[in-house]
Amino acid sequence: MSLTVITYDGVMGRWEPDARGRLEQAAMVLYVDRGFEQTTVAEIAERAGLTERTFFRHFADKREVLFSGAGALQELMVGAVRDAPASLSPYDVIALAVGAAGNAIGSGPERARLRQRVIDDNDDLKERELIKLATLANALSRALHERGVDVPTASLAAEAGVAVFRVAFERWVRGPVDTRLVDVINESLDALSTITKRP
Amino acid sequence: MSLTVITYDGVMGRWEPDARGRLEQAAMVLYVDRGFEQTTVAEIAERAGLTERTFFRHFADKREVLFSGAGALQELMVGAVRDAPASLSPYDVIALAVGAAGNAIGSGPERARLRQRVIDDNDDLKERELIKLATLANALSRALHERGVDVPTASLAAEAGVAVFRVAFERWVRGPVDTRLVDVINESLDALSTITKRP
Numbered sequence: 035m036s037l038t039v040i041t042y043d044g045v046m047g048r049w050e051p052d053a054r055g056r057l058e059q060a061a062m063v064l065y066v067d068r069g070f071e072q073t074t075v076a077e078i079a080e081r082a083g084l085t086e087r088t089f090f091r092h093f094a095d096k097r098e099v100l101f102s103g104a105g106a107l108q109e110l111m112v113g114a115v116r117d118a119p120a121s122l123s124p125y126d127v128i129a130l131a132v133g134a135a136g137n138a139i140g141s142g143p144e145r146a147r148l149r150q151r152v153i154d155d156n157d158d159l160k161e162r163e164l165i166k167l168a169t170l171a172n173a174l175s176r177a178l179h180e181r182g183v184d185v186p187t188a189s190l191a192a193e194a195g196v197a198v199f200r201v202a203f204e205r206w207v208r209g210p211v212d213t214r215l216v217d218v219i220n221e222s223l224d225a226l227s228t229i230t231k232r233p
Numbered sequence: 234m235s236l237t238v239i240t241y242d243g244v245m246g247r248w249e250p251d252a253r254g255r256l257e258q259a260a261m262v263l264y265v266d267r268g269f270e271q272t273t274v275a276e277i278a279e280r281a282g283l284t285e286r287t288f289f290r291h292f293a294d295k296r297e298v299l300f301s302g303a304g305a306l307q308e309l310m311v312g313a314v315r316d317a318p319a320s321l322s323p324y325d326v327i328a329l330a331v332g333a334a335g336n337a338i339g340s341g342p343e344r345a346r347l348r349q350r351v352i353d354d355n356d357d358l359k360e361r362e363l364i365k366l367a368t369l370a371n372a373l374s375r376a377l378h379e380r381g382v383d384v385p386t387a388s389l390a391a392e393a394g395v396a397v398f399r400v401a402f403e404r405w406v407r408g409p410v411d412t413r414l415v416d417v418i419n420e421s422l423d424a425l426s427t428i429t430k431r432p
Contacts, residue, residue: 125429164363186404190425193396201388226389227431230324232423 054092056082061099062145065152070096070159100149100159104166108173111135115177124183128195129223131174135199136216143211150207171196198222253291255281260298261344264351269295269358299348299358303365307372310334314376323382327394328422330373334398335415342410349406370395397421 060081064073075096079086093099114131122130139146153159175192179185202222206215259280263272274295278288292298313330321329338345352358374391378384401421405414 123428125431161360161364164367165360168363186400186421186424187428189400189403190396190421191428193400194393194425194429197389197392197396201385201392204388205385222385222389224431225385226393227429229322229386229390230393230426230429232324232426 053082053084053088057084057089057092058099058145061096062148062152065100066148070152070156097159097162100152101162101166104170107135107138108166108170110138111170112173112177115174115181118181120181124178124187124191125194125223125227127178127181128174128191129220132195132199132202132219132223133216136202136214136219139203139215143207143215146203146207167196167200194226198226252281252283252287256283256288256291257298257344260295261347261351264299265347269351269355296358296361299351300361300365303369306334306337307365307369309337310369311372311376314373314380317380319380323377323386323390324393324422324426326377326380327373327390328419331394331398331401331418331422332415335401335413335418338402338414342405342414345402345406345414366395366399393425397425 057078061073061078064077064081073096075086075089078096078099079089082089093102111131111134114134115127118127118130153163171189171192174195175185175189178188178191183191198219202218203215205222206213206218209218256277260272260277263276263280272295274285274288277295277298278285281288292301310330310333313333314326317326317329352362370388370391373394374384374388377387377390382390397418401418402414404421405412405417408417
């Protein structure tokens with residue numbers, strides 16, 4: 035996901051290049067340095083050289099800085115399920131969606147790593163992450179079902195896809211810097227297929 | 234899991250048969266009738282014909298009435314992983330653990346249904362449930378790894394097992410009353426194997 039956007043900063047009445055990106059970066063540095071709880075919106079805005087008002091134009095609260103990408107990611111993945119060729123099996127449709135997410139995230143491993151450190155340090159944020167993943171599994175299952183896949187198959191394929199995403203992301207975010215997320219995802223999709231093989 | 238225990242009720246200085254079970258039953262009826270938020274510990278104790286002090290000897294708070302079984306279930310599943318024959322594949326080891334959970338829960342479908350209704354109605358409880366499942370996946374993954382399974386395989390097999398458990402439980406709890414959870418679980422384990430098959 036590109037985090038670069040050009041936004042109109044109404045406070046100064048001028049175009050503010052990448053205010054959102056600057057706020058995200060400032061927030062991440064402060065969350066890692068001081069901890070999520072201890073950081074205020076005022077400090078984030080100040081560090082980004084922007085006003086609190088600008089912050090609240092982009093994010094509902096300081097938690098949303100960490101999770102605003104999840105909604106976009108879900109849309110991307112649900113879109114991939116919808117647009118997948120009709121000939122693909124449910125698992126391959128989900129594989130396509132998870133791969134698309136991998137490609138979208140893969141561009142910013144440093145940010146993903148920082149974000150993970152912040153989340154790992156805070157139980158509320160960990161819960162929030164779990165909720166996002168459960169919501170994602172439901173959305174993917176619904177999208178599969180809308181393609182005509184029966185409910186039990188759709189939910190199993192979707193849950194399996196989210197499980198793969200989770201395990202692959204976990205490996206990637208803690209692994210060597212030069213690894214591409216999409217490669218770890220594809221490896222994990224094949225691994226799950228092998229692991230679950232029954233005679 | 235059997236919910237029947239004989240406990241010593243110190244308040245009255247006599248043996249109180251199944252105080253815990255009576256508290257659980259009273260709580261469940263009130264949670265369904267009035268909602269979880271609206272129910273107090275005093276009301277639960279009164280309905281069970283017991284004191285608040287007895288309640289707090291069995292449960293830390295009113296939420297724990299719904300989740301105390303989860304710890305026992307996790308222990309049961311981790312034990313099943315540990316004790317599984319060395320010859321089994323990681324997925325079959327997990328299948329054994331999930332099947333054991335199915336057998337343990339399967340005895341009380343009415344209670345499971347009531348519990349699910351209460352949880353579905355409350356976002357905090359839904360979060361708690363997600364956390365319990367994530368904790369379970371981690372515990373199963375660790376137990377597999379202790380059997381010599383490499384970390385990526387262990388975490389994929391564990392996450393897959395929890396995904397199966399989740400989907401199967403969801404189907405069972407909303408399905409016909411005479412279905413056994415363990416049957417739905419076994420069906421789902423095979424289904425996941427078929428779904429993830431790749432050439």
